[in-house]
Amino acid sequence: RTEEDEWYANRLVNEALLEVDHHGYGPVHINVPLSEPLFYFTAEALPSVRRMVRRDMSDEGRTLAFFLKEELPKYRRVLVVSGQMSSDEAVGVAACLSGSRVAWLTEVLGNCPSASEAVRGFDALLYAAREEDLQALRPDLVITVGGHVVSKRLKQFLRRTPSLVHWHVSPDGLPADLFCALTTVVEASPADFFRLFFRSEALLSGAYAQLWHESCARLASPETGYSEIYAVRRVLEALPPHAVLHLANSSAVRLAELCRLPEGVEVQCNRGVNGIEGSVSAAVGYAAVSDRLNFLLVGDLSFFYDMNALWNGHVRSNLRIVVLNNGGGAIFHALPGLDMAGDTRRFVTASHGASAAGWAESQGFTYLRVTDTVSLLAALDDLLDEAATAPVLLEVFTDAETDAEEQRNYYHAIKEEWKNFLR
Incomplete structure (x- = not known):
């Protein structure tokens, strides 16, 4: 038995007892597994819980x-x-x-x-x-x-x-x-x-x-080279104040936490599912009945998993999708102790060489391809254009290992800032 086991059992019993009289009265059922021997009770007192x-x-x-x-x-x-x-x-x-x-x-x-x-x-x-x-x-x-x-x-x-x-x-x-x-x-x-x-x-x-x-x-937000974190900050900090920002899970929602959003931007996210599915569908549906610009920040695997959401008759010009394409589930590169040698990378990160270009253009999207800082800054005008007559998909291509390195550099710089403050 571990401390976590004890906490979990305590939590379940408390939740059950709280339901006994929650908006009415009724029975609750608690399963208590017992191990042999069943007939010897040696504890002199029950523990405080x-x-x-x-x-x-x-x-x-x-x-x-x-x-x-x-x-x-x-x-x-x-x-x-x-x-x-x-x-x-x-x-x-x-x-x-x-x-x-x-x-x-x-x-x-x-x-x-x-x-x-x-x-x-x-x-x-x-x-x-x-x-x-x-x-x-x-x-x-x-x-x-x-x-x-x-x-x-x-x-x-x-x-x-x-x-x-x-x-x-x-x-x-x-x-x-x-x-x-x-x-x-x-x-x-x-x-x-x-x-x-x-x-x-x-x-x-x-x-x-x-x-x-x-x-x-005391902690500033360090600058980084071209990477996923650089692109996210440039896009999100340039959003118009009346925009709605939809965040996919995994890297997208975590990278957004490193940004200072403009006043008035509303954030929506399917948080709690902790999976990649449904992010595109939710953003498409929300934008279809919204009178505001709607931006979706989504990773490549999450987008490709749900890309059929673009195949409907309700996609409007107020929808803007930013796909972070670094060839797979790059968040795994940031996990300590995971050896990416051999076939591990292919199976763990679901590495690929796909692009959203063909599918986006076939569904009537204006497609923007970004591969460096120059093309990113040039694409922002089209992404943010409120007068656009078609929905826009901006695909940001980065290298997963570079992304991981830039994030490490980012946090290293923060740690150095803190050390300098203590001095």
């Missing part, structure tokens, strides 16, 4: 407001993490957190207004900083709102935080034990929760939020 509770706006007399007033004085360093949200939800959260003394982290999927007080770029900080540098950034309480969080480094950082207390705020009241420390599920909209949160007496540390801001502000 984590218990999850659910709070809502009424809570049978023990109101959420009373719970907050009782609990919040225990915490000084409060960290809010907003995951994937719609633009309307994000604006509501931003309005509640404006001027507050909590540290607030978000990603591009969070759709928070660029002018808000949210901390961005924290993934680079968590990469660059040493373990001892991060001690002052560890929270007493973390509150999550919204859906999925992309940053693996944030998840690992919080899972390593001793005695962490985690509250998850969700309108459906369902648990999300993202950091293996969930104790309270709050069934409420984030806006309703934060209105009550800031009415409660609390000794929050404004210095803690300031430390997150200042630490992330």
Whole structure:
């Protein structure tokens, strides 16, 4: 039995018990596998285990407001993490957190207004900083709102935080034990929760939020040579402010996190499926009923898997697709310890020599081919042209090994920036 096994069993039992009285009462069933011998009970006492509770706006007399007033004085360093949200939800959260003394982290999927007080770029900080540098950034309480969080480094950082207390705020009241420390599920909209949160007496540390801001502000976004990361930054940072950006999974959503999107850009993503399928179909369908320019950032395998989505009668000129073609699943080049010698590369990355050109042009797309910085900058005008009468597909050709090297250089430069700051 491992610690992860124990956490998983604890989580399943808590989730089952939370459902006993969730919007009605009913039985739950928990399977407990037993090993022989079955008749000897040698433990003198049962261990203390984590218990999850659910709070809502009424809570049978023990109101959420009373719970907050009782609990919040225990915490000084409060960290809010907003995951994937719609633009309307994000604006509501931003309005509640404006001027507050909590540290607030978000990603591009969070759709928070660029002018808000949210901390961005924290993934680079968590990469660059040493373990001892991060001690002052560890929270007493973390509150999550919204859906999925992309940053693996944030998840690992919080899972390593001793005695962490985690509250998850969700309108459906369902648990999300993202950091293996969930104790309270709050069934409420984030806006309703934060209105009550800031009415409660609390000794929050404004210095803690300031430390997150200042630490992330120390790290610039290093320049790179022509590569996948270079192309993504040039395209996304040039988007018109009223655009909708659709992100495919794998490399696309991670590379987007390295960019500062223009104010007003709305982000959509099939996050949670963690697969390559459906990204093109979702973007085509969304653009068909949208009055805005819709841009899809998608990898080559994801595009080719779903390219029949272009074969319908509802593709409009407001659709712009950017295909990152580096000849396969290049994200595997970034995984440590994976030997790409021999046939491994072909089978692991599904390497290929295909192009989207013929299919895109046969379906009425204006096709743009990019192979270097000059052709990329020249193609941006056509990609961003709002007066275009046909949909546009821009195919960015890069080399997978160069892409991996440029990403390593990018993060190495960030780490050097942090070291220089400490000096």
